[in-house]
Amino acid sequence: MPSFDIVSKTEMAEVDNALAGIVREVATRFDFKGSKCTIERKEQLITIIADDDLKLKQMHELVKVYFTRRNVDPKSLDFTKAPEKASGNTLRHEIAIKEGIDKDLAKNLVKLIKDSKIKVQAAIQGDELRITGKKRDELQEVIALLRKDEHDRPLQFVNFRD
Numbered sequence: 001m002p003s004f005d006i007v008s009k010t011e012m013a014e015v016d017n018a019l020a021g022i023v024r025e026v027a028t029r030f031d032f033k034g035s036k037c038t039i040e041r042k043e044q045l046i047t048i049i050a051d052d053d054l055k056l057k058q059m060h061e062l063v064k065v066y067f068t069r070r071n072v073d074p075k076s077l078d079f080t081k082a083p084e085k086a087s088g089n090t091l092r093h094e095i096a097i098k099e100g101i102d103k104d105l106a107k108n109l110v111k112l113i114k115d116s117k118i119k120v121q122a123a124i125q126g127d128e129l130r131i132t133g134k135k136r137d138e139l140q141e142v143i144a145l146l147r148k149d150e151h152d153r154p155l156q157f158v159n160f161r162d
Helices: 012-028 053-069 103-115 136-148
Strands: 003-007 038-042 045-050 084-086 090-097 120-125 128-133 156-161
Touching: 003 136, 012 038, 012 053, 045 053, 053 090, 103 120, 103 128, 103 136, 120 136, 128 136, 136 156
Parallel strands: none
Antiparallel strands: 003 128, 003 156, 038 045, 045 090, 084 090, 120 128
């Protein structure tokens, strides 16, 4: 039976390349001259330190632009945590990198697939979803359906088997 997996993974090498580009641009831009703006990544957490709120917003824009340039979907970033005061009147903002499909999103995807009346089975397997069906066309319909629908994180379709 044909099947494929739905996953949500972020390429960390591309994230590092995007952050390196941001560091280079911050070092050369005139509006950042003399500021103490930095950005770094530890595991699944990106930490931005900026002088004030305006520079923090500019850093957020740089993150979105550079992630898009490196083909990393900015939806994989979680900006929900509020910026906090740091030493020397600076602001620190921690941005989490979302990976994997959590239980709520998996249930929503399964419900969406079942409501579409496409004859496939969806099984939650940890942080990924396995879709199986009798025909390849039905699987492609599911992929088209999920691409059309908006989610809070990027989805990739891997392990397509006939």
